[in-house]
Amino acid sequence: DVVLTQTPLSLAVTPGQPASISCKSSQSLLHTNGKTYLYWYVQRPGQSPQPLIYELSRRFSGVPDRFSGSGSGTNFTLTISRAETEDVGIYYCVEGIHLPPAFGGGTKVEIK
Amino acid sequence: EVQLVESGGGLVQPGRSLRLSCAVSGFSFDDYAMHWVRQVPGKGLEWVSGIPWNSGLVAYADSVRGRFTISRDNAQNSLYLQMDNLRPEDTAFYYCARGPLYYNDWFLPHFDFWGQGTLVTVSS
Numbered sequence: 038d039v040v041l042t043q044t045p046l047s048l049a050v051t052p053g054q055p056a057s058i059s060c061k062s063s064q065s066l067l068h069t070n071g072k073t074y075l076y077w078y079v080q081r082p083g084q085s086p087q088p089l090i091y092e093l094s095r096r097f098s099g100v101p102d103r104f105s106g107s108g109s110g111t112n113f114t115l116t117i118s119r120a121e122t123e124d125v126g127i128y129y130c131v132e133g134i135h136l137p138p139a140f141g142g143g144t145k146v147e148i149k
Numbered sequence: 150e151v152q153l154v155e156s157g158g159g160l161v162q163p164g165r166s167l168r169l170s171c172a173v174s175g176f177s178f179d180d181y182a183m184h185w186v187r188q189v190p191g192k193g194l195e196w197v198s199g200i201p202w203n204s205g206l207v208a209y210a211d212s213v214r215g216r217f218t219i220s221r222d223n224a225q226n227s228l229y230l231q232m233d234n235l236r237p238e239d240t241a242f243y244y245c246a247r248g249p250l251y252y253n254d255w256f257l258p259h260f261d262f263w264g265q266g267t268l269v270t271v272s273s
Contacts (some may be wrong), residue, residue, distance in 0.1 A: 041176055076258055078194075085244055085263040086186070086194060129194055131258045137210045138258040140194045 038066050041130055041141035049147045050120040058111040058144045060130035067110055074133030077106055077115045080143075081126040089098075089128075090115065123146050151175040151262045153245050156265030161235055165217075171228040171245030171264055179223035182255035183247030185230050187241040188266070197228075199248060200231065201255035208256060213239075235271045242266040 040063040050056040066075050077090040088097035090106035093113065103118040117124055125148050130141040157169040171183070184199040198209045198219040207219050218231040228245050246260035 056160075058218075068214075074257060078260070080194075086260070086267055088261050091259055111221050131196075132257070133257040136208050136256050137258075140196065143193045147263070 039135050039139045041139050041143040042143045043091055043128075043130060043133060045123040045144060046142075047147065049113045049122070049149050050117070051149045052122060053119050056117040056120050056146065057095075058115045058128050058130075058146075059078070060108075060115070060141050062111045062113070062132055064134070065136050066113075066132050068134060073109065075106070075113050076131045076133060077104075078129045078131065079126045080129070081123075084126075086129065100144075117146075120148065121145075124148065151247070152266035153247065153262055155243060155245055155267040157266040158177070158243065158269045160270045160272065162273050163236060163271055166233045167235060167269060169230040169232065169243055169245075169267060169269070171230075173226050173228070173247075176247070178221075178226040178255055181250055182252075183221060183228045183244065184246045184248050184258070184260060185219065185228075186244045186246055186260070186263075187239075189241045189245070197243070199256055200228070201248075201252055203252070206255070226256075232269070235269075237271050240269060240271050244267050250252075 042061045044059045072107045073093040080086045094106040125141045152174045154172045182201045185197040200207045200219045216234045219231045244266045245264045247262040249259045
């Protein structure tokens, strides 16, 4: 089974400053069709998960452009270019190469 | 406005059954795959099951296969999860989520809308 490892477990960010979360996969997430099936979701306090990024770097509709996804193969990064107070929550990566899809353990983001 | 509303959660004894429902509105339900994702309170997310628009294929997590059954009624714009032989470790919030539009991608974790979740507690 694929294992996704997120680091750090928690992160305190100053508003206006950048933040990065790493997601490492035990197997390549590059499909033979050329797409990388890595997704990012955020769960804000008391809310359901919400989508951020699909297929490595594409933003879901309505997601601010301060969120970006990057990486390749087995190493991936979610970057918040300028953190805002509303960005508090737990961020999860999830892979779509395999069935069942595997979630990372989550990274808690707090605002200083 | 897209809405997904789960119901059917509650307290149930180990070994008993429960049926969750997810009523959707605001989009053409029969165009999309649908999925269930669960979350033990205070813990991470776990994919549970998925079904394409035409119920042609279904998939389950190893932890629930043989005990849970996913189904949908496109005429009723509803998704279901029949949970049998429940175990204490099935205690979690259960979310329904809208999956991909295209049939060939039905199994991808492309979840653009989620419900608010329903809590299932399995305890004696």
